[in-house]
Amino acid sequence: MANSLDLSPGRLALDGTPSVLLCSSVFPFRIPRTQWDHRLRLVQESGYRMVDLYVHWGFHEEEPGRIDFDSPERDLRHFLDLARRRDLLVMARPGPYICSETDGGGLPWWLHGEAAGAPAALRTSDPDYLAAVDRWYGAVMPILAAAQTDRGGAVALVQLENELDFYDCPDPDAYMAHLAERARELGIVVPLIGCAGQGDLAGATGGADGLIPTVNLYPDDSSPTFDAEARHYHGALEASGLPLMVTETNRLHRTLRREILAGARLVAPYLQTSGFDHLVLPSAGNWGDPGNLMTHDYDFGGYLSPDGRRRPEYDEAIALAATLSAWGERLATAAPEPLDAAALEGVESGGALALAGGGHLVGPAELDGLQRPVRLRSAALAGADGSTDGVAAVLEPGGCPFWSLDVPLAPWGVEGTLAVATAELVAVEPAVPDREEGLLLTFEGRESSRIEVVLPVDGGATERLRLDGPGTARSIAPGTPVTIVLRPRPAGRADPEPVLRRADMELLPLGGVLDEAAAAPQETGGTTSLGAEARGLPDGRLTAEFELSAEASEVLLLGAADLVRVGVDGVDQGVQVTHGAPLSFPLTPGRAHRLRATAEIWGRANFDDARRPALALGAGRGVGRVLEVLSAQDATDLWEVRRLPDRRALGELDQPPLRGLGGWSSTNPGVQTTYVRTLSRGTDGEVAVLRLVGLTHPVHVALDGGEEQRVMPEAPVLVLAPDGTHGGDIEVRVRAPHVPGGLLERVEVLSARRPRRTALRTLTEAGLAALLTRRAVEAGGDGWRPLRHIGSSTSAASSAGLHIAADAPVLLRMREGSEESTGAAGGMLLEVDGDDVQVTVIAGGRRVSRHVLGRPVTAGGSPHRSWIPAGWRAPEEPEVLLLVEALEARGGIFDGVRIAPTPR
Structure with a gap:
């Protein structure tokens, strides 16, 4: 087991040996304990040398103050010990936030919504939030510290937070500094890292002292520009005295190869080891439409299926790991270059590695699914005048091989040059003095592969050792004991697909068993919160029933999530999945109605998406706010235009023009315009609701000079009682872009009130x-x-x-x-x-x-x-x-x- 992992400009060293690490995610909260060792064994056999381990705070602290690391499915110490026994390093990622498309991004449910003691702001220096984080760190960090590599354990890296540069954190410096200080105080001595989700290295780490930036790269696997993007981060980190460590990326090994060719020293494809959300909730809303529901089947096509079957990409892992092992330090210290810096013609995507002491590994990437002819020009094969026709080769569809070009053999104990190899080196047995067989180089390739070695002999002549297709070739000149072997890649190890x-x-x-079960506990009245968290409900269903008055013409549900089933007068309206956007159901005035609303929790948001209210970290779940609408007033017109989108400004003596909201005409589309109108809050016992029907673009609304609130087209409503008061007038200020063709259809002010709740x-x-x-x-x-x-x-x-x-x-x-x-x-x-x-x-x-x-x-x-x-x-x-x-x-x-x- 390695005892140290050292980072320096462009290099990562294990116990002083420069290395390139492949890392597979393995999440014990998504795999049964009885199968933990099975997955770790398969990772080990794939040639990967590290596992990425999220530690799910919400899974371990289901109730505030009760942190469980002892029950079988939560035994973190056991998992770390299994990794150590498998000689696998661990990149531990204890959050507090982990994303991972899980309930609340791993933050416990009781930090969300209106739960008792929920902090005002998550992932910030909010004191209530940090107090909870400190309790979590106080429990998890000593376990990780005891399993660090310097103590003979597996933990080689510890990541704090996760992709903070995706989140609008107001104080990343203070927040990340606090996390780093706590981790060090609790015994973490291995490198602390912070990953950037969209390339903002400073935003991901907050510039905290000693916190090392890494990057998460999720390109289109067929992007022709990705090689340059990855080399950019290699250069930026090398200039800061660090290597490029890609802590999350795609699963396809062609992409992983491109990252290694760009200088990455750690490559951690996210979710090579798939899982299943048996014991945790998935998240609701991610990669929006806006919004979706993450499946319980947590599988992005990694090389191991959720139930532990090896897929075809598993063979690609073994092949890449063998190549990395064969090249060893030579590859781990090589400098990345654009592909056109090496003598290769016929392909533009991919990269090259310039080896110390000369020669290149060239990695052409085929992105179009075609057999592509290429040509490599070797200086070692050139004629006396320096001319060469080059070596023709075929780049297979979807490939990104590591081919050799003019590589000196001296580091392996023999004079000579590996002039060209269009097969991959998978094993090296260096020459040893007094050993007859000398240097043995083993390659894997296809029938079309070619290998040529140029060896010096007496008198300045050379011997050329050549293989075309699988076979063995040995040098015959005295003093140059070199053998090259070219063999086909072994048969696939993928497990068969199950026959269903x-x-x-x-x-x-x-029968009515679901209704019967929900009958206890039952509460009547209209004041208790309809949020699940306030009711102490981490998962499951919350049902509320109401009596609606004969005056009501419509019923509104604001903020309801996730799966919301509504019944009006016993007629089921089906399930709505609006992620907190308003739900509206018309009513026939003149008679009373009954409303039943059931909100089923799928999982809390793990990612902010401003388009829907419930797609925000910290947003609660439940039925939301229920209002019966008594009347609707048209308020589209008579808005004062206080700020114009044109070059001129209103003069001091000018009376503001009156226009419809969004109706100021301008030749400057997109420029902000400010509209102001005084509206009624509603009478006592009622509340006014502003509804922007047909809104096409986001607008910002300030009430009575307060802070602006963003109103999105997907949720175009705003309650005009920010402080909970009713009655009187309120100034409404709307800042909106000029939209040719119209910002909205109309503006309504609804007079509404809470209906009488009869059951919860x-x-x-x-x-x-x-x-x-x-x-x-x-x-x-x-x-x-x-x-x-x-x-x-x-x-x-x-x-x-x-x-x-x-x-x-x-x-x-x-x-x-x-x-x-x-x-x-x-x-x-x-x-x-x-x-x-x-x-x-x-x-x-x-x-x-x-x-x-x-x-x-x-x-x-x-x-x-x-x-x-x-x-x-x-x-x-x-x-x-x-x-x-x-x-x-x-x-x-x-x-x-x-x-x-x-x-x-």
Whole structure:
């Protein structure tokens, strides 16, 4: 095990040896404990020498002040010890914020929304936030410190925070300095790093003393300009006395090779080892549309699948690791150059490494999926007059090989030159005095590969050792014992894709069990918060019921998230996924109405997206603010134009023109214009709401001279009572760009009030799973209608699948085949299918996964795939249950589930 990792200009050294490290993400909170060592073994066998380890604060501190590192699935010490035994270094990333497309970016749920004690600002020097962070660091840092490499452990790097340059932190210097000081006080002596998500090295580290910047690079894998981008960061960091360390990047090894050719000394493709959100919630909203729901299947196509199968990219890892090992220090100390600096013709993308003492590794990158002819011009093969026709080669589609050009053999103990090799060097046995076989160079390549070595012999002559295609060649001249071997790349190690088969389903009675479960605790009245966090609800469902007056013409929900199901007068309106944007439902005036709203938590935002209110770090979940609208007043016109977008300014004696909001005409599109109007807040007991109908561009609104608030087109409403008061007038100042063709359709001021709430109910995910498991036991095993092969011609439901009504969820029990293929001891892959339905998979009495199939946009892995790990179903409770609920008011279709066993 390495004892030290030293960083210097352009170099990374392990125990003094310059090295290039490959690092795979392995997240124990997404992999069952029983499989931790299996994943680490596969990483080790791939040739990667480091693992990237997020430590999920919210997973370990589910209740404030109770930090768990001892229960089996949270045993951080055990994971670190397994890595040490596998001789793997660890880049530990304990946050506090980790992103990772997880609930709140890893920040505990109780820091969000209106939870008791939630801080005013996250990821800043807010004292309440830092007090919680200090408690977290006080627990996690000593564990990491005890496992550092200087103490014989695996932890070689510790990252603080994560991609802070994506976040609008007002005080990055003070914030990051605080984190760094606490880490050092708690015993961290290995290098502390801070990663830049979009290249702002200072913004990511805050310039904190001793905090080393790294970069996360996520290019288009086919970008022809990426090589220059990566070399830019190499140059910037080398000038600061540091190496380029790419702490996150894409999975494709062609891209990783391009980064190494650009001078990267650590390359950490994010999520080579995929996982599954069994024990944590995924995030809601990332890479927006705006907004989506991250799948429980946390898989971006890395070289290991969530259930631990090797994919074809695993072979690419082994090949790259072998090449890095063969070249060793020579590659790890080489200087990056543009590809045109080396003598290669026919391709522009890729890069070259100038080796100390002469010669190049050239890495042409083929980005178009074509077989591309190229030519390498070797000085060692040139004629006496210096002329050469060069060596023709073929660059295979999608490749980025490391080819050799005019490389001296002297560092390996033999005089001579590796003139050209269009195969990859994978092993070197250096020449040793008095050993007959001398230097042995092993390459892997194709039938078209060519290798030529030029060796000096007596009298100034040379011997040329050449291979065209696989085989062996040995030098025959005395004193030059060189052997070159060219072999094909070994057969693929990828595991076969599982063969899925249709599972039989049995329909179980469900009735009104969900309503019954939610009945306790129940509260009536209208003052208690409708936020989940304020109710102590980290996950699950919150249901509120209301009586709406006969005066109401509309009901508004402001800030509701994530999956919001609304029923008006018993009619289900379907599930809305608006990420906090306003929801509106018309009402027929003249009679009272009933409203029922259920908000199901998918996961809190891990990333800020200003387009939707709930897509902000710290935003809570729940039903939000419910208002019944009594009247609407048109306020489109009579706005004073206080600031013009033109070159001239209003004179002191000028009366401000009156125009419609956004209606000032100008020849300067995009330039800001200021509009002002005095509006009524509403009478006592009522509240005024400004609604900008058809808004096309963001605007900034200030109320009574207060701070500006941004109003986005996706959420064009603003309550005109910032301090909670009612009655009187309020000055509304709108700063908006001039938009040819119109900024909006109209402006409305709504007079609204809170309706009377009649019930408030909560149900956790664990409670739901226990409830449905109990109902399945009560149903027994006989007498209920079987649904064989839903979605096929033999389905008892119909070949079109099982129709799920909006107000009638169903509970299904999977009828398995033989215990030999899908027994409780083994694991199981599932693929659920359907349209406009939500499916919750339950096994072993606990929720496994949730799936939305249809309109809500998902991202991450497959929205269809679920995985039950081995051992999750006890022999006495092997059943798999599926709760299927319609997402649309018209209902949805469930098309069944396919299954396959997994061995682990």
